[in-house]
Amino acid sequence: MRRFSALLFGLIAPLALLTPVASATAPAASDTISWTPCQEDPAVECGTLAVPVDWSRPASGTFDVGVARRKAADPAARIGSLVLGAGGPGGSGVNLVLQSTRMLTPEVLRRFDIVGLDPRGTNRSxxxxxxxxxxxxxxxxxxxxxxxFDRALDYNERxxxxxxxxxxxxxDHVDSLSTxxxxxxxxxxxxxxxxxFYGGSYGTLLGQLYAERYPQRVRAFVxxxxxxxxxxxQAFMDTETWGAQDAFNEFVAWCDRxxxxxxxxxDVRAFWRGLLARADRGELPMPGEPGTQVTAFMLISTARGHFYDPANWQPFSQLLADLDSGRAPSPGALPMAVGTTAVGTTQEVSPNPFQIFCLDFRLPVRDYKEYARHLRRLAKIAPDMRYSSLALGPVVSCLGQPDPxxxxQHxxxxxxxxxxxxxNSLHDPATTYPWALSxxxxxxxxGRLLTYEGWGHIAYRRGxxxxxxxxxYLISRTLPSPGARCPAVPPAEVQTFHEPVRPIPGTPGWMFSGLFS
Known part of the structure; x- marks a missing residue:
């Protein structure tokens, strides 16, 4: 069945409950991690680290966190360890280390051991x-x-x-504060x-929490x-929806020129609204899948996914033309419909790291009446997009999450x-620019803000x-000047080097394993 095309991805905290795990004069890695060559790339070392399931009760049991290390290319010039914080939730820090020769510049690879861990509750952890x-x-x-609304609550509980x-x-302990x-x-x-530390998207939350909890152990954090x-x-939903509309506006501007x-x-906006109207009436069939209709939510979710990178504007334009004419789009161009199962999906269980978000963000909605008020307000913020799937999906998926x-948030x-x-990119459809300002x-x-005046999610390597x-900044801790801005780079000239996080096999497209990166 159809799924999303690959997306470029992915509080008053009880800090007193977290026991410091080590002093600054910690033992060497060889004392606690048995490094061996990774199966995927022998140039990278892999290992595991035992940590408590519950940091407030360390004696209650441990589990193993997967870790990886690529040693500095020039040991004599080595500065230290650079941690890659994975996005998602659901991204892999180990995979980022494995892919780091494509992601980072040669000078960074020369000066740092590149290290990462898979956040608890994901991948190898x-x-x-x-x-x-x-x-x-x-x-x-x-x-x-x-x-x-009640059916969603019941589903979430089950x-x-x-x-x-x-x-x-x-x-119950996969929150980012524990990570x-x-x-x-x-x-x-x-x-x-x-x-x-370099963290992208949801990985920035790990960096924020670490810097807050252990400020004396911060050398340079991006x-x-x-x-x-x-x-x-409300603020979460409003800013996400504003970002979706802003990204659509940029797509329309590209189409115009x-x-x-x-x-x-x-008239791109009229064309788009016509497709949404057909979807609302149940008159937009999924090409090649008799009896399956493309919903407005599927269209909006697909648009937001393509807006992660301006290189996807042209494929998105092609998808819209295909839907309008009834031609079958390329495989994976649309999310699969709710209530269907992907062909070939046979495994009994699938990973679902979204619990991480539900333990990091408390975004309550009392009932349908309150939910409907949100939808009406979002439609005014985003007259073309109506809402963002990132505004609704996380909120709905965490409905009924027990307190505390x-x-x-804090x-x-x-x-x-x-x-x-x-x-941050000025036009980021996921982690929106107002979030960076805040x-x-x-x-x-x-803190210091560097604004990339272009498009897409993840700014590093965009020019x-x-x-x-x-x-x-990473190498010499040289900060950009206050208010520094980098000019937009035309999409054809940009290469991005971050790991995509794909949908969970066999699930509706919006229930993918990584939301923000």
Whole structure:
């Protein structure tokens, strides 16, 4: 069945409950991690690190976190360890290390050991797993009645019970604050007094929490395409929806000026609204799949996915033309419909790291009446997009999550010697530019914002200006000047080097394993 095309991806915290895991004079890595060549690439070393399931009760049991290390290409010029913080939730820090020769510049690879860990509850770190069949039953998060709302609550309760039973005690301890404690244990095992960090998208939350909890162990931290961990339900939904509309506006502007857009010379907004209207009436069949209709939510979700990178504008234009004419789009161009199962999906369980988000963000909605008010407000913010799937999907997926959660939102209180560098695209459909402004404001004198005036999610490697600024900060801790901005680079001239996070096999397209990166 159809799924999303590959997406470029992916609080007042109880800090007193987290016991510091090690002093600055930690043992060498060889004492606690048995490094062996990774199967995927023998030039990279892989290992595991035992950490507590519950950092507030270390004696209650441990599990193994998967870790990786690529040693500095020039040991004599080595500065220290550079941690790659994976996005998602659901991305892999180990995979980022494996892919780091494509992701990072030669000078960064020369000067740092590149290290990463898979966040708890993902990949090689005891992943959260759930019934594949139950995951395919996820309702589309567009409700029309209190009965729809109640069905979603019931589904979430059944899914949580299933995932908890299959995953074990770790299910209730996969929050990013606990992963920050895991990261400090990793730092101690590496024998480092301080860490250098580059986190993208959801990985920026790990960097924020670590810098807040362990400011004395921060050498230089980059938050690229940053989360804003201070937002309540309305602010979260509003800013995500604003980002979706902003990204659509940029696509329309490209169509107006570029003949490669198949809607060039047409009224693109009218064309788009016509497709949405056909979807609303149930008159937009899924090409090649008799009896399956493309819904408006599927269209909007697909648009947002393509807006992660301006290189996807032309394929998105082609998809719209195909849908309009009834031609079958390329495989994977649309999410699969709710209530269907992907062909060839046979595994009993599938990974579902979304519990991480539900333990990091408390975004309550009381009932359908309140939910409907949100939808009406979002439609005014985004007259073309109506909402963002990132505004609705996370909120709906966490409905009914029991209180309290271990890592609720709060405004950052970071006091580091070296200011944290926040980098963001002006037109980012996932971690929106207002989030970067907010995060930089919360950091105050402990932060500095670099704005990339172009498009897409993840700014690093989008042109020489951003790349050189980030590298100078990582290597020599040289900050861009206050208010620094890098010019937009035409899409054809940009190469991106971050790992895509794909949908969970056999699930509706919006229930993918990584939301933000």
């Amino acid at each position: 005891h992943p959260v797993v759930c019934s594949t069949d139950l995951l395919t039953q996820a309702p589309e998060p567009i409700f029309k009645s209190q009965a729809d 899914l949580r019970a299933d995932c908890r039973a299959r995953t074990g005690p770790l299910f 920050a404690a895991d990261l400090d244990a990793f730092r101690a095992a590496l024998g480092e007094e301080k860490l250098t 938050l690229d395409s940053t989360m804003d961990h201070s937002l309540g339900t 570029d003949s490669r857009c198949l809607q060039h010379g047409k 959660i271990p890592n609720p 405004r950052l209180k970071v006091r580091t010697d070296t200011p944290v560098l926040v980098v 995060t930089a404001g919360q950091l105050g004198r402990s 020489t200006c951003v790349t050189e600024a980030v590298d100078a």
